[in-house]
Amino acid sequence: MSVVDFDLSDRDFWARPMGERREAFDRLRRLDSPAFFEEPEVSFAPKGPGYYALVRHADILEASRTPEVFSSGEGGATNIPDMPAEFAEYFGSMINMDDPRHARLRRIVSRAFTPKMIKQFETDVESAAVKIVDDLLAKGPGCDFVTEVAARLPLKIICDMMGIPERDYGFVFDRSNIILGGFDPEYTGPDLGQLAEKLLTAGMELQQLVQDLAAHRAEHPTNDLTSSLVNANIDGEQLTLQELGSFFILLVVAGNETTRNAISHGLRLLTTNPDQRALWLSDPEAYTGTAVEEIVRLASPVNFMRRKVTRDHTMNGHLYRKGEKAVLYYWAANRDPAVFEDPERFDITRHPNPHVGFGGPGPHFCLGAHLARREITVMFRELLRRVPGIEGGTPDRLHSSFINGIKHMECAF
Template identity: 60%
Template sequence: MPTVDLSDFSFWTRSIPAREAAFAELRGLERPPFFHETELADVGFPAGSGYYALVRHADVVEVSRRPRDFCSGKGATSIIDLPPEMNEFFGSMISMDDPKHARLRRIVARQFSREAVNGWRGTIENTARRIVDELSAHGPGDFVERVATRMPIIVICDLLGIPEEDYDFICSRSNILVGAFDPDYVPDLANSAAALLTAGGELADYVNRLAEVRATEPADDIITRLVHANVDGERLTSQELASFFILLVVAGNETTRNAISYGLELLTRHPAEKQLWCSDFEAYATSAVEEIVRLSSPILYMRRTATRDTELNGQRFREGDKFLLFYWSANRDERIFEDPHAFRITRSPNPHIGYGAPGPHLCLGAHLARLEITAIFRQLLARIPDITAEGEPSRLVSNFIGGTKSLKCSFSTRSEEQS
């Protein structure tokens, strides 16, 4: 039996090397996955019924490719069994199965196609330039607050048509949704459930008010396009729009924010890799960003539930069994990645699953996230090349998001404003 308790929130406060060692132990078991009990009743939710932890790359990919055997509709982002309406409200399409999932994805997918996202390059590059302008002007400080948080929240809010004066409101509610078990965001953990519902309700009310305006006063933004979207006669309901909006502001903010933060840590700990990237940014940008996403793995897991009695790797499982697909572990699987804990910006191939494994739920916003990460590091490494992380980061207390709450940065160079 393993000595690792993934259901203990204190596990997720361990250092990165300690987590890596723990997951290496789990991957080395003779017959994973192993069954894990879960107890969350003391933070305002009913106790769960336990789950199997999938920690190997091959197992995560296999389950992801079999949505008929392993569904998302019972809950994709929560270990415990929430009411179906709550699953869909907070998870949107990632907590749906076909045909509902396919319908919703069909309506919204064209807004995040590669072609559509490429049209936002100018906005993304300008945002990155402005953030580094301000960082350079004001000097060192909290990298998460000044850079990593601002980059995705400004981009996603700008694309959605949210005015600048509301950015802090959106960001604070997003923080509660991903940090409901972190005392820095919800001091009384007994109120975690209420905090989640309140933050989600406030975001839903916000987007519904904005949608009412865009219905009669369209603008050049995603909310307008979603309000007026009509694919084969199908439109989003107000509830679907609210749910998808919550998904966008959380996934579009938190995942990229934490990849950027962890990226600075990696470049600081591996100065030779940083120097190599600085020597020819464009030549290494694509592979460097993929390596940052692999090791940061901002989404730690997704859940699936067996829809029927089935088999995986010769083991039999029963209908209703739960599985947590630990992307963070799969992306460090020594069976797939040579020297998996090393940061190599030239790593190729790099079949990471930082944006989900192959299957119907592959991340819709992956291309946007890659562009944002590339844009901010293009500016940082060109204009503040000696920027480094200082001291220990403050990690988010979460078993779902691999988050960084604060990270001090330092640098000495000042560059003239780039044209």
């Protein structure tokens, strides 16, 4: 049983004020060994044996570097209860796999990101950011920064990369909100008993969208990523349609949600730290790189990933038994005072900054980290150049244990 008087598996814990969350994780880091929690109860999966909460930076680095012990494929990485078989068809992407299956998929997908394609999406990010700020200025203050700015950029870039037409942007946005909506009734409704059906329906609809596009691109290829993936032949290997569908879900959900939340948190951090805004504005060339890393560290858009232990293993003085689960809390590791001096302080000059906002080192480090950094960089460069006084109001936070999200935030300028 846990040795603390709060429960990370309690849905209400993730609706508490952020100060209470910080205090809770501070207490967990000070324990002599990782705290153990019962698993959350969900309607679509049997309750498992419980899990250890890894909250120290050192633990998360070591677990990430030893995937042969801390498995992503045994039951899935993106959920604490084991993923039911029917979910794997839509959400069984490479993030929920171990080698050699993980390495095979990552190899095929990585080879599709050619230098020409990377150059094209970097150009597209710049033009998209200009258009978004144009529209923001035309709309005026008082609008929702999340939906009008932060969410639009990654959604457009990922859909354009895949060749998804603009008429389907809203469809993709809505389905990705459902998949990562957590316990939030705005996205998943008040009846958690229907959550499984809603998740599976959203996954099926996104997969069908890209599979229909893939079938067309197989006969009529263009220069988009779907064409590259459906026609890729890497050492005689190709993605199946199911693998392509799962990768698309991973791309639109992970790439859209995480970057939009980093941008949203970034504006709030600038609003509550005017000295750092002034410093960034004083020399954007000098500070943008470190500012973006600091935003990702404090935003930590993905709260955790889960691993299952494949064999008895001692790590940092604690024995983990085969079959046990460990949850890697990146949000907590990014605030570990053993690594980050004054960890709650927003410091755009912080260097080095060994955060795990894109995951820990090892095979599951975020494939889209370069694109995410580029989008955050370009969006803030455009905002600070043209709307330097923009501020974000009180965030309306997502009720989720998995995503550190902001649903809505009014902006003023």
